[in-house]
Amino acid sequence: MGGRVAVRALLAQAALVAAVVAGGAYLVHNTLDHLASEGIATGFDYLGREASFEIGQSLIPYSPSSSYGRALLVGLLNTLLVSALGIVLATVLGTAVGIARLSRNWIVAKLALVYVEALRNVPLLLQLIVWWDLLRVSAPPPRAAWQPLPGVYVSVRGIVLPVPVWHWGALPHWDWPALHGFNFTGGITLTPEFAALLIGLTVYTAAFIAEIVRSGIEGVPAGQAEAAAALGLRRGQVLRLVVLPQALRIIVPPLASEYLALTKNSSLAIAIGYPELMSITNTTLNQTGQAIEAIALMMAIYLAVSLATSLAMNWYNRRVALAGE
Amino acid sequence: MRWLRANLFSGWASSLVTLGALYLVARALWALVEWGLVDAVWHAPNGRACIAASDGKGACWAFIGQWARFILFGRYPYAEQWRPLLVVLIFGALLAASCVRRLDGRPIMLLWAGGFVVDFVLMLGGAFGLPVVSTDLWSGLPLTLILAVVGLAAAFPLALLLALGRRSALPAVRALSVAYIELVRGVPLITVLFMASVMVPLFLPDDVTINKLLRAQAGFVLFYAAYLAEVVRGGLQAIPLGQYEAADALGLGYWRKMRLVILPQALVIAIPALVNIFIAGFKDTTLVTIIGLFDLISTASNAITDPEWRGFYVEAYGFIAVIYFGFCFFMSRYGRMLEKSLARSRR
Numbered sequence: 006m007g008g009r010v011a012v013r014a015l016l017a018q019a020a021l022v023a024a025v026v027a028g029g030a031y032l033v034h035n036t037l038d039h040l041a042s043e044g045i046a047t048g049f050d051y052l053g054r055e056a057s058f059e060i061g062q063s064l065i066p067y068s069p070s071s072s073y074g075r076a077l078l079v080g081l082l083n084t085l086l087v088s089a090l091g092i093v094l095a096t097v098l099g100t101a102v103g104i105a106r107l108s109r110n111w112i113v114a115k116l117a118l119v120y121v122e123a124l125r126n127v128p129l130l131l132q133l134i135v136w137w138d139l140l141r142v143s144a145p146p147p148r149a150a151w152q153p154l155p156g157v158y159v160s161v162r163g164i165v166l167p168v169p170v171w172h173w174g175a176l177p178h179w180d181w182p183a184l185h186g187f188n189f190t191g192g193i194t195l196t197p198e199f200a201a202l203l204i205g206l207t208v209y210t211a212a213f214i215a216e217i218v219r220s221g222i223e224g225v226p227a228g229q230a231e232a233a234a235a236l237g238l239r240r241g242q243v244l245r246l247v248v249l250p251q252a253l254r255i256i257v258p259p260l261a262s263e264y265l266a267l268t269k270n271s272s273l274a275i276a277i278g279y280p281e282l283m284s285i286t287n288t289t290l291n292q293t294g295q296a297i298e299a300i301a302l303m304m305a306i307y308l309a310v311s312l313a314t315s316l317a318m319n320w321y322n323r324r325v326a327l328a329g330e
Numbered sequence: 331m332r333w334l335r336a337n338l339f340s341g342w343a344s345s346l347v348t349l350g351a352l353y354l355v356a357r358a359l360w361a362l363v364e365w366g367l368v369d370a371v372w373h374a375p376n377g378r379a380c381i382a383a384s385d386g387k388g389a390c391w392a393f394i395g396q397w398a399r400f401i402l403f404g405r406y407p408y409a410e411q412w413r414p415l416l417v418v419l420i421f422g423a424l425l426a427a428s429c430v431r432r433l434d435g436r437p438i439m440l441l442w443a444g445g446f447v448v449d450f451v452l453m454l455g456g457a458f459g460l461p462v463v464s465t466d467l468w469s470g471l472p473l474t475l476i477l478a479v480v481g482l483a484a485a486f487p488l489a490l491l492l493a494l495g496r497r498s499a500l501p502a503v504r505a506l507s508v509a510y511i512e513l514v515r516g517v518p519l520i521t522v523l524f525m526a527s528v529m530v531p532l533f534l535p536d537d538v539t540i541n542k543l544l545r546a547q548a549g550f551v552l553f554y555a556a557y558l559a560e561v562v563r564g565g566l567q568a569i570p571l572g573q574y575e576a577a578d579a580l581g582l583g584y585w586r587k588m589r590l591v592i593l594p595q596a597l598v599i600a601i602p603a604l605v606n607i608f609i610a611g612f613k614d615t616t617l618v619t620i621i622g623l624f625d626l627i628s629t630a631s632n633a634i635t636d637p638e639w640r641g642f643y644v645e646a647y648g649f650i651a652v653i654y655f656g657f658c659f660f661m662s663r664y665g666r667m668l669e670k671s672l673a674r675s676r677r
Contacts, residue, residue, distance in 0.1 A: 014499075017500065018500050018501070018502035018503060021502060035534055035535050038535075039532045078398050109336075109344070109672075110337065110351075112352065112355070126654065126659050127655050128613040130619070130627060131394060131616060131627060131647060131650065134631070134643075135644075135647050141450055186638075272520050275520065283518070285364075287524075300521065303521060304517045307517045308517060311516040
């Protein structure tokens with residue numbers, strides 16, 4: 006690069022940085038003006054103050070007398086809970102649908118195609134609202150609960166499932182729910198909000214994962230499957246022992262972005278009232294007026310979660326990738 | 331016969347699966363026909379009469395008959411609703427025109443640009459004797475279309491700059507682009523929309539106010555620019571180094587090199603991925619309902635809270651689901667068609 010070009014490049018960059026800094030300073034200046042004139046406090050002191058609102062579902066002890074900071078932690082844990090469960094379930098369902106897309110049975114392949122097209126062409130928010138209404142409007146009262154599987158009850162109170170319990174020194178056993186009076190005892194109850202969010206995220210993301218799995222399997226050269234068949238392996242064995250391990254190399258990177266998308270999509274829970282990070286933040290900023298701190302903190306947490314997820318997936322990707330790739 | 335045996339009855343396990351699947355499909359289809367046609371109620375004065383007429387077993391299409399216009403156009407003044415209708419039809423015509431290969435390139439760009447101007451005048455009014463309709467009355471399908479189409483069209487130039495910036499030789503430009511793209515892609519769209527609706531008024535001086543629709547639109551543009559930028563970058567990376575070197579050898583400067591040699595090729599490669607982003611963007615316009623704009627989801631959920639017609643959520647949401655599905659399905663087919671014709675032309 007000639008000297009004049011280098012100087013010009015340096016000046017252009019300096020001008021750009023200066024413009025960004027000046028723009029940022031202008032916004033900060035305006036904001037501080039506003040906050041001062043409206044008497045809104047700044048800083049993160051509010052995190053220590055009493056939250057005084059109820060949260061419907063919490064993994065850790067929480068009461069309205071707990072602090073905003075603790076409420077935020079409850080929200081974060083709820084986000085992580087629904088995301089982790091959603092990721093596992095969507096992967097299982099998506100892999101099954103993706104394999105079904107390639108079935109030699111025409112009707113199975115077509116059904117899988119209909120599933121994928123129907124689910125991924127309708128907005129997730131709309132699907133979440135429909136699942137929620139289905140559970141809270143159309144579902145029967147507990148006494149007449151639907152029982153799709155033995156021990157699984159669906160009613161306006163949500164979905165009740167049997168859970169395995171394991172006490173020290175005793176054999177693990179199942180805790181079966183039972184109807185007593187007007188409600189269920191035993192088992193574990195998923196609130197309508199949580200169940201709608203989990204089902205919605207799972208079936209929506211599974212449609213995308215199915216397409217990733219399908220193209221991953223199709224990306225494995227046909228000679229591999231033929232060679233495995235020539236060795237006398239059955240069709241299921243060919244898939245499990247030869248094709249899928251190689252397909253994983255193609256599948257993992259786009260799968261990682263689906264996992265990230267699912268985690269970020271869990272923020273739509275604010276529309277159906279599941280108390281995760283986004284809705285707790287919303288309540289907090291409505292009560293305290295500290296919009297900037299609350300939103301910045303929420304964004305920072307989402308960024309951290311996204312970063313952690315992509316680091317974990319990169320690590321896994323290196324494990325399944327070919328050596329030297 | 332041969333097809334049947336190969337694809338449905340290739341063994342006893344396969345036959346069993348086929349019969350089971352057929353049974354389930356037949357039952358599901360029959361339930362749908364029974365609900366949507368046989369037991370459905372087409373005319374009723376109100377919701378209670380509608381439920382009584384089919385004993386609550388069938389669909390209440392009378393609800394859609396009564397509310398379709400509200401769901402589609404929302405709070406836009408009733409007498410003026412031909413204007414948003416025309417806007418929707420113009421968008422439809424532009425999409426159809428985009429499928430005509432003869433119009434590729436400059437003609438279709440000019441058509442879209444002209445369409446934008448006409449749509450804007452129609453929606454807002456204030457010219458040609460049309461009464462002004464303020465943006466907070468814009469709702470339903472036209473709002474959804476405007477958010478998606480205008481949003482992505484406005485995000486595109488920004489995305490080009492970000493993609494070029496990320497591959498720039500200048501370290502400060504590169505760092506800023508990377509930081510912006512990764513920051514935006516790491517957070518959910520709804521947080522950006524929240525920022526636009528709650529924080530932007532704080533950022534601006536007292537005497538400047540931006541209306542709610544424009545703020546949401548800006549948030550949408552800033553968010554989707556990051557995603558489009560990554561797609562454009564993918565296209566840029568697929569261009570062989572020789573093309574850059576050849577352009578340099580011709581003595582072209584940076585901007586002319588990009589505009590005349592690199593971008594035309596890179597964008598063609600990126601088209602299928604761009605279509606996918608467009609579909610995602612169209613679906614994501616639904617999020618504005620959370621910050622209080624009146625899109626299709628809001629109009630539908632408002633319709634089902636009417637005391638006379640309470641609770642027909644399956645009909646209402648089914649109605650708008652069909653609209654979203656139709657649009658997204660059309661777009662994905664269109665993307666596949668483009669992909670095929672591009673693959674042919676490159677051979």
